[in-house]
Amino acid sequence: MKAAIIATTLLALAAPLAAAVNPKTYGPVAAFKDSWISVAPIESAKTHGSEPVLKASTEKFALLGFTLPSEATQAPNRLLSCELTLPPFNTPVPPLNITLQVAVANTWDEATVNGDNRPGLLGDEFTFYVEDTKQPIKIDATEQCKIAAGKGTGFSLFVGSPKAPYEFKSRETGMGATLVATVSSWA
Numbered sequence: 787m788k789a790a791i792i793a794t795t796l797l798a799l800a801a802p803l804a805a806a807v808n809p810k811t812y813g814p815v816a817a818f819k820d821s822w823i824s825v826a827p828i829e830s831a832k833t834h835g836s837e838p839v840l841k842a843s844t845e846k847f848a849l850l851g852f853t854l855p856s857e858a859t860q861a862p863n864r865l866l867s868c869e870l871t872l873p874p875f876n877t878p879v880p881p882l883n884i885t886l887q888v889a890v891a892n893t894w895d896e897a898t899v900n901g902d903n904r905p906g907l908l909g910d911e912f913t914f915y916v917e918d919t920k921q922p923i924k925i926d927a928t929e930q931c932k933i934a935a936g937k938g939t940g941f942s943l944f945v946g947s948p949k950a951p952y953e954f955k956s957r958e959t960g961m962g963a964t965l966v967a968t969v970s971s972w973a
């Protein structure tokens with residue numbers, strides 16, 4: 787009798803918890819827009835949105851735009867995780883650090899965005915060590931996604947390089963960056 791009461795109590799506690807964390811995964815979804823921008827004065831007015839490559843260096847930043855699940859933009863705390871995958875780099879590069887920084891606005895257009903009109907930055911710059919640039923590069927971008935979801939919009943981010951330049955395929959090739967987002971499905 788006593789055991790039965792305890793079991794019922796545990797079930798009652800466990801049920802709402804299970805509903806709260808029961809995850810729903812979206813993706814992989816491709817970036818719906820991407821470009822790269824240069825902040826070098828002589829280059830900053832150029833647009834690169836339709837090119838097959840994205841570039842990063844000390845002066846160049848790839849810019850990716852993803853849609854987030856509506857659950858995450860309506861209730862940011864429902865976002866459980868985000869995994870960003872960049873395609874392998876086009877030329878062999880030794881292990882290096884790449885940087886990610888969330889863009890404050892998700893309204894940029896890949897046809898017109900350039901170094902002069904680029905969106906501003908939100909939150910910290912994050913550094914990720916990439917061991918093998920010949921394989922798809924998987925990055926836990928949960929924290930960056932949460933920053934974006936907190937604004938109630940999509941997820942735009944700059945991908946940079948503090949040191950060595952690198953290039954990777956843009957969405958125009960059909961083999962560009964992708965995102966997997968997992969949200970909790972509250973009943």
Ligand SMILES: *[C@@H]1O[C@H](CO)[C@@H](O)[C@H](O)[C@H]1NC(C)=O
Nearest residue numbers: 880881882883913914915949
């Ligand atoms: C990557 O960044 C870390 C931390 O800033 C640093 O210790 C390391 O030397 C860097 N590695 C490369 C290959 O630049």
